[in-house]
Amino acid sequence: MAEPQAVWGTMEVMNVQQGKWSSNALEVETLDDAALARRRKRRNIILAVVLALVVLAGAYFAFGKSGGDKAGADKAAATAGGKDGQVPRVSVVVPGRQQVARMITATGTLAARRDMPVGVAGEGGMVTRVLVEPGQWVGAGQTLAIIERSVQSQEAQQLAASIEVARADARLAQQELERAQSLVGRGFISKADVERRTATRDAANARVRVAQAQLGATRARIGRLDVRAPAAGLVLDRNVEAGQVVSSGSGALFRIAQGGEMELLARLSQEDLGRLRPGVPATVTPVGTPQSFAGRVWQVSPIIDPQTRQGDARIAVPYNDLLRPGGFATAAIQAGAVDAPLLPESAVQSDAKGNYVFLVDQKNQILRRNVQVGEVSDQGVAILSGLNGNERVVLSAGAFLNPGQKVVPVRATAK
Template identity: 65%
Template sequence: MNYESATFENDGRLALPGSGAPRSNLIWWIVGAVVVLLLAVAAWFAFGFGKKPEEKHVEQLPNVTVMIPGTTLVPRVLSATGSLAARREMPVGVAGEGGMVTRVLVEPGQWVGAGQVLATVDRSVQTQTAASLAAQISVARSDAAIAQSELNRAQQLVNRGFISKADLERKAATRDAALARVRVAQATLSEQNARTGRLDIRAPAAGLVLTRSVEPGQIVSSGSGVLFRMAKGGEMEMLAALSETDLAGLGVGVRAKVTPVGGKESFAGEVWQVSPIIDPQTRQGTARIALTYNPALRPGGFAAAEITSGAATSPQLPESAVLSDDRGNFVYVIGQDDKVVRRDVKVGAVSDSGVAVASGLAGTERVVVSAGAFLNPGQKVTPIVAKSAAKTGS
C-alpha cells in the first residue's frame, strides 16, 4: 500500500482513494439489495415451498350401517298357494228312472238335512201302476181267503169220510199258493213304491248346497249327470301345493293360516292330510288344510297359506338388508378389509320381525342393513355397527 497517498478526514478516519462518492448512494444500494432479497424469498415461498411436488387426493369412504344378526329361534313357516274346495264334496244326481222335474226346492248356499228332498220328478204313471198293484193284492187276498175256507170245510169232511186225504192236501196246496200270490203282489207293490220314491232327488247327508244344475220342466234320467253339488257338513279345505322338500317335514295336525285372494281376513285351520305322492311334472305334492265353514271360503277360489311347522335357529335380518336379482337373493357383508362382499342366501320365513335366513349366513358376519343397492362388490367402506335386535342362540 502507498501510505504516502493516504489522507485522513477531519474526524480522524482514513479516507481511501475514490471514496469521495456521496454517502446517500450507498444507502440506496443497500435498500435495493434488501428489497430484491425479500422479493426472492417471497417468490420461493409462493412457487417453491408452498407447492408440493405431487399433491395426493384423499378419498372419502362412504359410511355404511351394518349389523351382526346373530341367531334366533324362528318358527318354520311354509308359504303355499292353492285352491279352496269342499272337504267332502257330494255330487247328487238321479237315482231312479227319471222323468220331468216338477219342483226344485233348494238354492245354492242353503243348508239341508240328510234325506231332505231337493227336487221332485213327475210320478203320474208310477202312481197308477202302484194303484193297479194294490188292486192285485186285494184280488190275491180274496183268492187266499176262499182257499182257506175250502180247506177248513175239507178238514171237517175228511173226518167223516166224505173226502179223501189227497183232496185235503190239494186244497191245502191251493191255499198256500193263494197266500204266496198275496206276498208276491205285496212285494211288487213295495218295489213300485220304492221306484216311485227314488224319483225324489234327496240329499245323501246333511250339508251345504254348493251348485244347482236343474230347473222345473227339465227331463232328467240316470245319464243326466250331476244336478246338485253339496259340501258334507259344510266343511271346507285348502289344497296347498308344496315342494317335496317342504312336504318331507310336514305332519298331520300342523296349524295353518289361510287367506283367500282378494280378502284381508285370515282363517285358522290345520293340516289333516299330506299327499302320499309327488307330481312328477311339477315336483310338488298337496297338503290338505281343513277349515270350518265361512261364507268367505268359496270352493274353487284361490288362497294363500302360511303353515307353521316347528322352529329353527337362524339369523334374522330387516327386509331392507335382503336384495335380489336374476341370480336370486343375496346380502352384502363387510370383510376384514372393510370391503363389500356379495353373499348369496336362501330366505326363510318372513314376518313382522324381519326375514329369516335359512342358509348362507352364520350370524357372525357384518351385514349391510340398508343402501346395499348403491354398493358394489369390492368397494371399500367405513362400517358403522348397529345394535342387532336378534338374540344369539346357544
C-alpha cells in the same frame, strides 16, 4: 470593455429567457390542476378495484381451495375405504340364533271338501217342482225336486188291489183246508185231498206276499222320483228347471257341499310337500279380500305329477260366505320351525351371484359372506345357511361398502 458588455448582455438575455421559461412553466402547472385532480381520482378508483380483486383472490385461495381439498379428501377417503381419510362408521349386529317358524306359501283353488253331485236315482220323468236354490242349507233326505209320477201311482193302486185279491184267495183256501181236516176223521175225505188243500192255501198266501212285494217295489220307485239330499250341507249349484225331462243319464242336477266345509287345493313342490303332515296349521286368504281364515292340512297328496313335479296339499277351512268354490286363494302353511339367525331385510343384499351379507372381521374390515335366505316375515329374514349367529353383520348401507374396506363398527341391538 466592449466584450464584457456583450457578455453581460448575453447573460441578461439568458436570464430573461430563463425567467420567461419558468414563468411559462408555472402557468402550465396552474392550468393543469383540474386534469391532475381527475387523474388522481381515476388512479384512486383503479387502486380500489385492484385492492378488492386482491382481497377476493386471497379469500378464494384461503377458503375455496381448502374446501375443495377437504371434499376431495373426503371423497378419496370414501373411495379408498378410509385408508387415507376418515374411516366410516357402520352399524353392526350379532344376530345369534332363535326358533323361526318355517312357513310355506302356496296358491290354489277353493273347493268343497266333500262335493256331492245329486242326480236322478230312478227312472226319471218330467220335473214338476224345484224346491231349493243355490246358497241354501238343506238337511239329510230333504226333497230338492219332484218328478211327475201319475203312471207310477196308478201302478201302485193296481198292485194294492191285487194284494186284496190274493188275500181273499188265501182266506178261501184256508177255510177249505179247515173243512177238509174236520171230515178226514170220518172218512169222507182222504189225506191226499187235505194235502192238496194245504198246498192251495200256502200258494194263496205266497201270492199275497208277492203282491205286497210288488207294491213295495213300486212305491220305492215312486219315492226315488223325488230328488233328495244325501246329506246335510250347502247347495252349491242347480242344473234343473221345472218342466225338464230328466233321467239317470241326465247327470248331476244339484251339487252340495257336505256340512258346508271348504278346502284349498294348494299346489306345492315336491320338496315342500315332503315337509307337511296332516294336522299342520295353515292360514287361507281368498284373493280380493283382506280377511284370512284358519285351517289345517287334512290330506297330503301321495303322488307327484311327473310333468310339473308338484302335488296337492288339501287344507280344510270352516264355512264362510267369502270362501267360494272355484275362487283363488293363497295359503301360509306352518311347516315346523328352524333354529337360524334372524336379520332385518336391510342387512341382506343380492346380486347376480345370489344373496349375501357384509361382515366386519377382527381387523374391522368388510367381508362378504354368501347366505341362503329362508322365511321372510315382518320379524325379518331367516338365514338358513352361511351364518352361525356370532358374526358382526352390517345392518345397512351395504351398497356403499366394499370388501376389504376399513370401518368403525358401532354395535346395535338386534330386534
